Amino acid sequence: MMEQNLATLEEKAIYVLRESKSKFKNVAALWSMGKDSTAMLGLARKAFLGKVPFPVIHIDNGIDFPESYEFRDSLAEKWGMELIVSRSEIKPEMSGFACCGSNKTDALKKTMKEYGFDALIVSIRRDEHGIRAKERYFSPRSRDFKWDYKNQPEELWNNYSSREKGADHLRVHPLLDFNEVDVWNFIKTNKIPINPLYFAKDGYRYRSLGCTHCTVPLKSNADTLDKIMAELRETKVEERSGRQQDKEKEYVMQKLRALGYL
C-alpha cells in the first residue's frame, strides 16, 4: 500500500464536503473517534475556513474504550464542535451482526429523525472492503435506512444525487478515494490529534477501532505515526482483521450495509 498524492485527495474531499453543505439543508457527520472520521473533521476545517460547520454524532453503546471517550470530549471542546451523543443499549444476548446491524442503526435512526438531518457524512473508504468499493460519493438511503445496492443512482462526473424519490437522507462519502495509509499521511502532515489506542503498547496496537466487545488488537511495535505508515506499506493483513462482525458469515458486510450499517 503506497501513499497517493495527498493534495489531490484533499481537494476531492473538500469539494465533496462543500457540496454536501451547499446542496443540503441539515447536514450532520458521524464521528466514531476513529482515525477516518477524525481525519474527515480535519478536512472539514480546511474546507470551511477553520470550522466544523455541522454537528457530529457519536453512536454510543456505552462500551467504547475509555480512551475514546476522553479523546472525544477533549477534541470536541478544542475544535468547538457540536457533539450529539446518540445512545444505544447493549443487550446481553447481542453480538456482532445484531449489535452492529440493528442496535447501532436504531440509535442512529432515532437521532436522524429527532434532528431532521437530510444528509449524513460518513468516513468510509473504498479500500476497506469489496462492498465499500461499490459505493457512490452521494448515496441515498430509504426511510428504513436501506441501501438499494442493486439499483444505485447514476453518478456521472461530479453530478451527485439529491434527496428525491422517497429517500430519507443521503450518505456523503468524502474519504472514498483515501486508502488507509493516506489517512495516516493526512493526520501526520496536518498534525491532527488522534485516539491513542492506535499506537502500539506492549507489542500490540489497534488498527481499526470498534467497541470493546468486538475489537481485538494486533501484534505491532508501531508506536509513532511514521512507524504506523511504514507498517502499512508492507502489510499483507486486512485492516479489519481485528473486527469480529466481518467474519461471522459470508457477505456479512453487504448485508449490514444494505440494512443501513456504516
Place this chain on the structure above:
Amino acid sequence: MEKHIISMLGEKDHGKSTLLGNLLIQTGAATEHRINEAKKYTKKGRFEPGYILDSFEEERNQEMTIDTTRAEVVYKGGIYEFIDVPGHLELIKNMMSGASHGEVAILLVSVKKGEGLKPQTKRHIFLSSMFGLRALIVAVNKIDTVNYGKGVFEATKATVSKYLDSINFTSPVVYVPISAYNGENLISKSANMKWYDGPTIIDALVGAFKGGRTKGGSGTRAIVQDVIDHEGKEMVFSMLASGSIKSGQKVRVWPSGEESKVRELYLKGEKAQSAGMGNNIALLLDGFPRISRGDVISGGDEKPASTRNFGALIFLIARVGTAGKLELKMNNNAITASISKVNSVTSPITGTSAKPDGSLPASHAARVQITLDRDYPVERFAEHKELGRFALYSNGKFSGIGIVL
C-alpha cells in the same frame, strides 16, 4: 504517488473483471485474504479471478458485474486505479457512472467463437469517446481459445480499427493480444505469442500516461459552489476548473458579466496569494457582485463561450421527445433546456441515420442546438471539459449525456 484512473469497457463476459482480477493477483495488489475469500466461491473446479472484484453475493451467483468497483495496482512508481463496470445493457447507467471518471480505457474484445465486436462494445467505445480519453488500449482477449493465432489478432485489430475510424475516434490506440483468464501478456510477455512484439497491458498503460497530467483549458474558470457568511464576510467557495487566480486580480462573474477584484484568497483554510487548477478556493470579492451557486468566475478580460444557445452532441440511452423540456445536469446544477433544432441523428452502432420524428431513439447520437431557459455559462468541451459536458434528463429520468461543440 500520482494516481492514474483507467476504466474497463466491453460487452459482458468478454473478460473485464477477469483481466482486472489477474492484474491484481500478478502485481501482488490483492491480499491473500481477498484471494482466498474469492476462492471459496469457485464453481465447477474453476477459480474465477473476477470474484476478487465482484463482491456482491448476486454478482458471484449470477457470474456478472452489477455495479462499478475500483481497485488499484502500484507499478513502476505510479498508482493505477481501475474502474470495473458492468457489461450488461440494462446496467448502462452504472457503466457510465464508472467510465465517466476514466482518463484511459481498456476495451475488452473477445475473439472466442461467436463473440467479437458486439453492439454493446461499440456503445461503450462511443460513450468513452464522448467522455474524452487520453488513450484507448484494446485488449484482444481469449486468444488462447484460437491457438494464439496471429491471424485472428490481426483480423480483430482491423475490425476494431475500421469501427474507430467510422466514428472519428481521435485518441491514440494500442492493441494487445491477451488471455485474461490465464494471465498472459498482462504484466509479462507470454511465451505462447512470440509473434507479438508490442507492449503488455501494464506497459501500454505506463505509456498512455506518459507526459504528466491532463491539461486544462486556456483562461481562468472557477465554478461557484456556495456563498457563505464567514465572520461577517461574504465568502465565495469555488473550484478552479482551469487556469490560475491571484489575490488582487481582476475577475468577472458569469452569467451577469459583472466585474470585480479578488480582495482575499483562501486555500485549504489558509490565506494564500495564488491558486491553480484543481484547487478548491474561498474568495472575498470587491464590491459585492451578484453571485450564486452555479456561476463561473473568469479572468477580467475573458468570457464564456455561451450562456444560452449552443450546439451539442448527445448520446441517448432512452428515447427522448424533442418537443418537451429537458433537464441538463452540469457540475451538480440542474438547468431546464429545450432542443431548438435537430441537425442529424445516427446510430454509432449500426452506422445508419434516422429521421427525427418528434423524438430521438435510444442508442443514437444526435447533433442538436440547445437553448437554456436561463443564462448559465457553458464552454466547448474541447476547451474546458468541466463546463462543457452534461447529463441529460427527460421527465426526471436519466436519458443520456452530451458535450458542447
